[in-house]
Amino acid sequence: MQRLGLLDQLMFKLDEGGMSPMYMCGGMILDTADSPYPVNGDVVVDHLAACMQEIPLMRQRLVQDPLKLGDLRLVDDACDDVRKQVSGRTLAAPGGYDELTEAFGRFSASRLDLSAPLWHFEVIDGLADGQIAIAMHVHHAILDGSAAERI
DSSP, rough: OOOOOHHHHHHHHHHHTTTSSOOOEEEEOOTTTTTOOOOOOHHHHHHOOOOOOOOGGGGGGEETTTOSSSEEEEEEOOOOOGGHHHHHHHHEEEEEHHHHHHHHHHHOOOOOOOOOOEEEEEEEHHHHHHHEEEEEETTEEEEEEHHHHOO
């Protein structure tokens, strides 16, 4: 069990209290044209889930005592199945810029489940030229920008 720092606890409490979401949101597009292996959305979902399973922080969630008197702490999630944190979406092929930005917008507008590990990835396939996009939410309570970039 790891105690969360004061600033990280503040980020979580602001989000929990209904303020603006306190997480980073980003996206990337993968060009699969030069891959020697067949790549589709399901393959990327499985790969991301396997990678995240190896990072202890990504298998943890925040808990606090019932009276909310003590500090927030990170504990291993009993379910421990990071696959629930990586979802997939398929656009009507061939998805273009407008369809992708709409999918990114819907993802960005969604909120994280604060009772689960504080991150979520969505793999978006069906893009033109076999490209695949990944949208990400990572809560500031568990990662700052430079740590998220390393992961």
